Amino acid sequence: MPDPGPGASTLADRIDRLFQVVRRPNREPYSNDEVARACREATGESFSATYLWQLRTGRRDNPTKRHLEALATFFRVPPAYFFDDPQSARIDEELVLLGALRDAGVRDLALRAVALSADGLGTISDMIEAIARREADAERAG
Structure with missing residues (x-):
């Protein structure tokens, strides 16, 4: 469904x-x-x-x-x-x-991100978005 x-x-x-x-x-x-x-x-x-x-x-x-x-x-x-x-x-x-x-990996990442500055969170967010796009492209190609 x-x-x-x-x-x-x-x-x-x-x-x-x-x-x-x-x-x-x-x-x-x-x-x-x-x-x-x-x-x-x-x-x-x-x-x-x-x-x-x-x-x-x-x-x-x-x-x-x-x-x-x-x-x-x-x-x-x-x-x-x-x-x-x-x-x-x-x-x-x-x-x-x-x-x-x-998910233990997500929870660990979230807990570690709590101490980051706004700029640091922005950088991590940009990195996650780039990796997600790359994985989505690979999945479509594969």
Whole structure:
């Protein structure tokens, strides 16, 4: 499924976005089975992996309030993420940042950059941008 990106507009997009961005510490995605199980345990209600898959793909689009609250709790987002477009977009941006910071290399680089001056941060930013362009060019060529 394509990445809906920040500001995903449908409920299915928003739920799927959580699976894409919020991952285990080892960067592996959560499965529908384990999220459904956690939601079942949290609500005491029926919540199957198939039902979750249907929500993620838009085949079902009217979950109960308790189901959405359970998903919000599991992924550590406010329930408003599923309804409020401006808040959803802001939370999506924060999730991307948090996801990146879970990567030990990114976190180490960010922590080391805290002590740099504005000029030093600008230089590092320019270097990262140049490397990203070079890698993107290489990927397109390769």
